Amino acid sequence: MDTAKVVGKPAFASFIERQAEEVSVVAPVARAAGEFSYGEVQDASSLEEEEYIPTLSSPKKYLLPPQEALFRFSSPADSAVHEGEELEYTADVEQKRRILLAVRPCDIAAIHRMDQVFSDTEPDPHYLARRRAAIIIGLDCLEPCDELAFCAAVGTSDADEGFDLLLTDLGEDWLVRVGTDQGAELLEECQEIRDATEQDLQRLKDVVQAKEKVFRKCQERLDFPGEDIPEVLEGSEDSPVWDEYGDRCLGCGRCNLVCPTCFCFDVEDTVSLDLKEGERTRRWDGCTLLEFAAVAGGENFRRERSDRLRHMFLHKGKYGPERYGDLYCIGCGRCARTCLAGIDHPEVYNALMRHRDKGDDHG
Amino acid sequence: MSEHLIPQRARIAEIIDETPDVKTFRVEFPWDPPFDYMPGQCAMLSLPAVGEAMFSITSSPTREPMEFSIKKIGRLTDVLHRVEPGQEIGIRGPYGNGFPVDAMKGSDLLFIGGGIGLAPLRSLINYCFDHRADYGHGHIIYGARSPADLVFKEELFENWPEVDNVDVDVTVDAAEGQKWDGPVGFVPPFLEELDPDPAGKIAVTCGPPIMIKFVVQSLEKMQYQPENVITTLEKRMKCGVGKCGRCNVGSQYICIDGPVFSLAELERLPDDY
Numbered sequence: 001m002d003t004a005k006v007v008g009k010p011a012f013a014s015f016i017e018r019q020a021e022e023v024s025v026v027a028p029v030a031r032a033a034g035e036f037s038y039g040e041v042q043d044a045s046s047l048e049e050e051e052y053i054p055t056l057s058s059p060k061k062y063l064l065p066p067q068e069a070l071f072r073f074s075s076p077a078d079s080a081v082h083e084g085e086e087l088e089y090t091a092d093v094e095q096k097r098r099i100l101l102a103v104r105p106c107d108i109a110a111i112h113r114m115d116q117v118f119s120d121t122e123p124d125p126h127y128l129a130r131r132r133a134a135i136i137i138g139l140d141c142l143e144p145c146d147e148l149a150f151c152a153a154v155g156t157s158d159a160d161e162g163f164d165l166l167l168t169d170l171g172e173d174w175l176v177r178v179g180t181d182q183g184a185e186l187l188e189e190c191q192e193i194r195d196a197t198e199q200d201l202q203r204l205k206d207v208v209q210a211k212e213k214v215f216r217k218c219q220e221r222l223d224f225p226g227e228d229i230p231e232v233l234e235g236s237e238d239s240p241v242w243d244e245y246g247d248r249c250l251g252c253g254r255c256n257l258v259c260p261t262c263f264c265f266d267v268e269d270t271v272s273l274d275l276k277e278g279e280r281t282r283r284w285d286g287c288t289l290l291e292f293a294a295v296a297g298g299e300n301f302r303r304e305r306s307d308r309l310r311h312m313f314l315h316k317g318k319y320g321p322e323r324y325g326d327l328y329c330i331g332c333g334r335c336a337r338t339c340l341a342g343i344d345h346p347e348v349y350n351a352l353m354r355h356r357d358k359g360d361d362h363g
Numbered sequence: 364m365s366e367h368l369i370p371q372r373a374r375i376a377e378i379i380d381e382t383p384d385v386k387t388f389r390v391e392f393p394w395d396p397p398f399d400y401m402p403g404q405c406a407m408l409s410l411p412a413v414g415e416a417m418f419s420i421t422s423s424p425t426r427e428p429m430e431f432s433i434k435k436i437g438r439l440t441d442v443l444h445r446v447e448p449g450q451e452i453g454i455r456g457p458y459g460n461g462f463p464v465d466a467m468k469g470s471d472l473l474f475i476g477g478g479i480g481l482a483p484l485r486s487l488i489n490y491c492f493d494h495r496a497d498y499g500h501g502h503i504i505y506g507a508r509s510p511a512d513l514v515f516k517e518e519l520f521e522n523w524p525e526v527d528n529v530d531v532d533v534t535v536d537a538a539e540g541q542k543w544d545g546p547v548g549f550v551p552p553f554l555e556e557l558d559p560d561p562a563g564k565i566a567v568t569c570g571p572p573i574m575i576k577f578v579v580q581s582l583e584k585m586q587y588q589p590e591n592v593i594t595t596l597e598k599r600m601k602c603g604v605g606k607c608g609r610c611n612v613g614s615q616y617i618c619i620d621g622p623v624f625s626l627a628e629l630e631r632l633p634d635d636y
Contacts, residue, residue, distance in 0.1 A: 070367055070368050070369075071367050071368070071369050073411040073412075087372060087411065087451055089369045089370070089372075089453075091366070091367040091369060093367075117606065118606065120605060120606075121604055121605045121606075121619055122604035122605070122606075124604075124606060125366055125367055126367070237633050237634070263606065263608065264607055264608030264609065264611075265601060265602075265606070265607050265608070266601055266607070266609075267368075267414075267415065267601040267602065267607065268414065269409075269411060269412050269413060269414050269415075271412045275412070278411060278412050280368070280409075280411075280415070282601070282607075285601075285607070285608070285609070287608065287611075292609070293598070293599075293609075293635065294599065295597055295598060295599045296416070296436040296437035296440065296599070297434075297436045297437070299572060299597075301598070301635045301636055302635050307635060311611075311635065314613075314633065315608075315611065318614070319611065319613055319614040320614075322613075322614035323614045
């Protein structure tokens with residue numbers, strides 16, 4: 001196992017406060033009643049939230065902002081390029097040091113998947129610069145956040161990797177697991193910290209063991225093991241389940257918006273008012289939106305809501321695993337929490353499983 | 364390849380009117396040298412402030428200059444159709460897998476194109492004709508909505524029929540009011556009527572999705588094996604490097620794993636293309 005340290009909560013809180021003076025620290029912050037979102041913080045109070053449910057959207061926004069300039073250009077082509085005037089392309093890559101604090105195991109798993117996507121083939125300099133400048137201080141969940149989460153069913157209720165530091169609540173103290181050299185280095189600035197003793201590790205073991213029982217209901221939200229999701233989706237293309245849920249789906253894209261592993265984006269040029277310069281901008285896109293699979297000339301390869309909903313499920317549960325090796329649904333339940341039609345992923349998976357068993361799916 | 368998705372600077376040297384809504388753009392590279400490419404590969408073309416889109420490269424790498432035949436069909440293509448020679452553009456590529464030109468060596472080739480779908484095929488056709496000894500009999504079957512909508516007329520009616528061991532058959536959906544003494548009818552029945560023998564042959568088809576669908580059905584009827592039928596898929600693409608998700612079909616990205624697929628490969632994908 002990675003090395004482990006123990007620190008009193010007040011000492012860790014002052015450590016975070018000192019960090020916040022130097023770098024950006026972001027953590028879940030209570031907004032409206034019962035809602036949290038990630039925002040800049042100056043202290044560690046986010047670690048003490050008792051009524052926590054997952055933030056509306058995930059910390060993904062600090063690695064892949066909802067909108068960002070890929071590069072800037074001078075002299076837009078509309079005015080052609082005049083003699084002696086050179087069109088220039090310039091890109092700035094943001095490298096602001098940032099601590100992502102109190103990142104839950106599901107979101108740690110999501111960041112790992114985003115890393116896979118943006119490191120693949122042609123690595124994405126913007127994402128990777130932000131990722132390299134980010135320090136992830138995770139916070140282990142000791143109980144499921146609500147009845148919509150199903151992290152335990154897809155294996156993301158515990159984090160074994162993907163964090164720089166991971167905090168586990170031991171009452172008066174934090175047990176701090178060190179995941180990377182970067183995490184170890186950061187911890188050198190933390191005072192009153194000591195190595196974990198055998199006794200501390202036993203306490204951690206007890207806490208982790210207790211999780212198993214507490215998360216049983218969360219795990220049972222799926223009628224079958226999470227690793228079988230790709231298999232359940234295999235050949236489900238023509239299942240009537242998609243029509244049923246497609247009828248309910250509004251095609252509004254809220255699920256895409258809050259999903260911590262949705263990475264699709266649109267690209268658009270914007271120009272300054274004097275038309276002298278502009279930016280090629282990317283912004284989050286959503287596969288459940290009508291225009292997503294439309295091509296020039298009017299053809300739309302996923303015109304029906306059921307087609308688009310199916311694509312989203314298959315992308316999370318089958319295409320992602322096929323391409324990158326991991327399930328791209330991390331069970332956080334954000335999509336169901338935000339869905340106006342009450343579409344809940346485990347419910348859909350279970351329905352697909354039942355239809356498959358009944359043999360009325362000939363996909 | 365381009366970092367940050369920044370295009371390379373290039374210039375439109377010449378514009379050729381093919382049909383009322385298709386123009387061929389010859390591209391020159393006065394700044395950095397052009398990239399290498401193979402038939403069937405694509406490039407992202409852009410006009411700063413207007414936008415960027417993926418186009419198949421219409422020229423063969425065996426011939427210069429690099430060309431793109433583009434139909435006026437959307438926002439960017441609409442502006443492209445209004446620019447003059449000398450216009451600077453952004454270009455990045457090459458993207459995609461391209462046609463399996465090595466695996467096709469030694470085979471007879473059947474090219475079936477519809478409308479602007481002849482653009483990517485033209486790259487392959489000229490490539491194969493420039494390596495004439497590597498390939499067997501060549502048969503080009505092409506159709507467009509009307510005689511005026513036929514692209515690459517000079518090649519269709521003058522150059523290609525002159526190439527050794529090559530047949531060219533051209534049809535139009537309708538010829539009303541236009542001078543035309545050739546066959547009239549849609550491509551799929553025209554293909555079935557010509558009935559080219561599948562033995563030792565690889566069929567490559569590009570065109571509107573609806574034409575491809577029926578051409579594939581015809582080819583299956585004519586006993587072409589799925590491994591020997593090749594086509595290209597079309598999707599809107601925003602990045603070209605397997606990130607933006609727009610061209611995702613199954614676990615494949617058209618921009619990296621495509622746009623060229625055999626029918627056998629397509630049968631393993633969900634049917635949303």
